[in-house]
Amino acid sequence: xxxxxxxxxxxxxxxxxxxxxxxxxxxxxxxxxxxxxxxxxxxxxxxxxxxxxxxxxxxxxxxxxxxxxxxxxxxxxxxxxxxxxxxxxxxxxxxxxxxxxxxxxxxxxxxxxxxxxxxxxxxxxxxxxxxxxxxxxxxxxxxxxxxxxxxxxxxxxxxxxxxxxxxxxxxxxxxxxxxxxxxxxxxxxxxxxxxxxxxxxxxxxxxxxxxxxxxxxxxxxxxxxxxxxxxxxxxxxxxxxxxxxxxxxxxxxxxxxxxxxxxxxxxxxxxxxxxxxxxxxxxxxxxxxxxxxxxxxxxxxxxxxxxxxxxxxxxxxxxxxxxx
Amino acid sequence: xxxxxxxxxxxxxxxxxxxxxxxxxxxxxxxxxxxxxxxxxxxxxxxxxxxxxxxxxxxxxxxxxxxxxxxxxxxxxxxxxxxxxxxxxxxxxxxxxxxxxxxxxxxxxxxxxxxxxxxxxxxxxxxxxxxxxxxxxxxxxxxxxxxxxxxxxxxxxxxxxxxxxxxxxxxxxxxxxxxxxxxxxxxxxxxxxxxxxxxxxxxxxxxxxxxxxxxxxxxxxxxxxxxxxxxxxxxxxxxxxxxxxxxxxxxxxxxxxxxxxxxxxxxxxxxxxxxxxxxxxxxxxxxxxxxxxxxxxxxxxxxxxxxxxxxxxxxxxxxxxxxx
Numbered sequence: 001x002x003x004x005x006x007x008x009x010x011x012x013x014x015x016x017x018x019x020x021x022x023x024x025x026x027x028x029x030x031x032x033x034x035x036x037x038x039x040x041x042x043x044x045x046x047x048x049x050x051x052x053x054x055x056x057x058x059x060x061x062x063x064x065x066x067x068x069x070x071x072x073x074x075x076x077x078x079x080x081x082x083x084x085x086x087x088x089x090x091x092x093x094x095x096x097x098x099x100x101x102x103x104x105x106x107x108x109x110x111x112x113x114x115x116x117x118x119x120x121x122x123x124x125x126x127x128x129x130x131x132x133x134x135x136x137x138x139x140x141x142x143x144x145x146x147x148x149x150x151x152x153x154x155x156x157x158x159x160x161x162x163x164x165x166x167x168x169x170x171x172x173x174x175x176x177x178x179x180x181x182x183x184x185x186x187x188x189x190x191x192x193x194x195x196x197x198x199x200x201x202x203x204x205x206x207x208x209x210x211x212x213x214x215x216x217x218x219x220x221x222x223x224x225x226x227x228x229x230x231x232x233x234x235x236x237x238x239x240x241x242x243x244x245x246x247x248x249x250x251x252x253x254x255x256x257x258x259x260x261x262x263x264x265x266x267x268x269x270x271x272x273x274x275x276x277x278x279x280x281x282x283x284x285x286x287x288x289x290x291x292x293x294x295x296x297x298x299x300x301x302x303x304x305x306x307x308x309x310x311x312x313x314x315x316x317x318x319x320x321x322x323x324x
Numbered sequence: 325x326x327x328x329x330x331x332x333x334x335x336x337x338x339x340x341x342x343x344x345x346x347x348x349x350x351x352x353x354x355x356x357x358x359x360x361x362x363x364x365x366x367x368x369x370x371x372x373x374x375x376x377x378x379x380x381x382x383x384x385x386x387x388x389x390x391x392x393x394x395x396x397x398x399x400x401x402x403x404x405x406x407x408x409x410x411x412x413x414x415x416x417x418x419x420x421x422x423x424x425x426x427x428x429x430x431x432x433x434x435x436x437x438x439x440x441x442x443x444x445x446x447x448x449x450x451x452x453x454x455x456x457x458x459x460x461x462x463x464x465x466x467x468x469x470x471x472x473x474x475x476x477x478x479x480x481x482x483x484x485x486x487x488x489x490x491x492x493x494x495x496x497x498x499x500x501x502x503x504x505x506x507x508x509x510x511x512x513x514x515x516x517x518x519x520x521x522x523x524x525x526x527x528x529x530x531x532x533x534x535x536x537x538x539x540x541x542x543x544x545x546x547x548x549x550x551x552x553x554x555x556x557x558x559x560x561x562x563x564x565x566x567x568x569x570x571x572x573x574x575x576x577x578x579x580x581x582x583x584x585x586x587x588x589x590x591x592x593x594x595x596x597x598x599x600x601x602x603x604x605x606x607x608x609x610x611x612x613x614x615x616x617x618x619x620x621x622x623x624x625x626x627x628x629x630x631x632x633x634x635x636x637x638x639x640x641x642x643x644x645x646x647x648x
Contacts, residue, residue, distance in 0.1 A: 006435070008434075008435040008436060009432045009434060009435070009525075023527065024432070025430045025431070025526065026428075026429075026430050026431060026432055026524075027432060028354045028355070028356060028364060029354065029355035029356065030352045030353065030354055030355065030364070031352070031353035031354065031355050032352060032353065040352060040354070040364055042371070042430065047366070047371075104350075105350075106349045106350050106366065107349070107350060108333045108348070108350055108351060110332075110333060111330070111332040111333070112332060200350075201333070202349065203347065
């Protein structure tokens with residue numbers, strides 16, 4: 001939950017004076033998003049989201065994020081659309097922070113995704129990759145495979161406080177992942193954080209995607225591997241092959257996967273689990289306990305990493321090998 | 325900020341099935357209120373607030389609170405109105421918690437109240453006292469003067485960690501307050517927590533009052549004394565007599581203050597400062613630092629207590645003694 005920066009009504013009214021959004025009726029900080037402060041805004045023109053960008057988001061990246069959302073929306077992908085000021089600008093400043101107003105996306109994220117949701121997410125992810133293909137913006141992935149070694153080193157021996165032997169296990173695994181990491185797979189803009197809380201559903205249908213603040217250039221199939229990690233494990237830690245199959249089928253229905261992409265899925269999923277293990281581990285070890293940020297358990301991703309390490313081929317994720 | 329209990333979409337949809345509120349479109353946890361979990365709900369019928377009552381609120385008190393809000397709204401006071409289910413009920417259960425749905429009150433609380441806001445709040449408070457006069461519900465004030473001694477004893481010598489000598493100062497002051505506390509002033513239902521974040525304004529006009537979860541029976545003029553404490557001090561700790569005068573005038577324009585009530589204002593204000601000093605001090609000393617709850621500085625109310633101790637008569641709050 002997150003409202004790091006509060007806003008006064010005179011500040012907000014002054015900000016809104018640059019927009020054609022009518023009179024301000026109310027605004028409430030909402031307990032979603034971990035990087036930025038978000039407010040639900042009601043004006044005489046409707047309901048909107050105001051996002052204030054906190055320091056964890058690099059100001060120089062904001063035109064990329066906002067431009068990407070506008071690009072995707074123009075291609076029919078359902079996501080919040082940046083609202084233009086009268087001057088045609090989508091980024092402003094409010095309460096000492098960069099800020100932007102977005103259209104409100106109806107729908108709810110699912111706390112307990114089922115098979116149908118996994119299929120829908122696979123399809124939406126492929127749709128995102130396709131819609132972003134002609135986006136001109138570029139943003140290197142600051143959390144790509146090259147960043148994991150330094151991140152692991154920063155966690156260091158302290159990692160063993162989470163589980164004895166963890167640091168050695170990470171180093172061993174990371175060496176293998178780096179050696180096996182694919183070099184020539186199709187790349188493009190990926191969401192890179194399409195967890196259940198970033199996908200909205202309405203009456204059983206996927207209604208849109210949110211939170212593009214990790215979007216970057218990387219291997220497209222790696223984005224699918226992240227989603228397999230984020231959506232297809234059960235509460236008891238077991239991988240649900242039925243969900244995995246549905247997600248991969250949903251993806252392939254909208255974008256073909258090459259044999260090389262299919263063959264690489266296990267190592268990409270291992271990498272995805274390593275990436276979230278490392279960032280969670282780093283936060284676990286460094287963020288003070290009395291901070292606003294709710295720290296997520298790194299062990300969840302350690303278990304997922306171990307599962308992916310044991311996988312022989314994409315068939316273990318439910319991939320229909322007859323068809324593949 | 326507060327969302328203690330999360331809700332899944334199937335849980336919420338099942339809960340809403342008992343209401344004539346159409347289809348659920350979205351819900352978002354909002355970062356307001358410190359006692360309960362609040363969600364902003366959008367359905368095909370409009371925008372609403374869902375409140376889940378956490379353990380700090382006694383379940384047996386809920387019919388009093390919800391009944392009071394309905395009573396006040398029926399008498400024209402602007403506040404959230406409990407929405408009835410098809411069975412005519414206003415309290416249900418959701419995610420293992422008592423829950424209720426309220427109409428959405430437009431408006432924003434003011435982070436920096438001015439003289440006009442203080443006058444409006446005085447008027448609204450008197451309107452609340454008048455509107456509640458024929459409400460049948462009764463709820464003793466669990467934080468009345470009789471509760472301060474035990475609360476101070478629970479803080480004990482640890483109080484001196486906040487400031488050396490604080491415990492002795494509190495005990496000395498409390499003995500005086502108890503001895504001087506008025507016995508025969510007009511009583512009734514008071515809000516008891518009408519701080520700036522519980523009063524909404526829209527385009528310069530007071531649009532309504534929220535958060536009745538401290539409402540109880542007590543001395544009416546004590547409610548005004550709480551508001552003098554909560555609204556009329558400046559950031560530097562000085563009491564703003566202009567604001568105090570406006571608030572008292574606003575109150576008297578809608579409900580007359582007897583000479584006995586006016587004479588008692590300084591001791592009531594001293595009691596109000598003591599009450600908030602003690603609850604803040606208790607939280608400061610007992611709530612763990614890593615808790616969700618943002619702890620408020622007890623010293624702010626220590627300074628206010630010292631000011632009220634120095635007050636000779638209600639004229640020091642700006643009261644027009646010619647008129648009084």
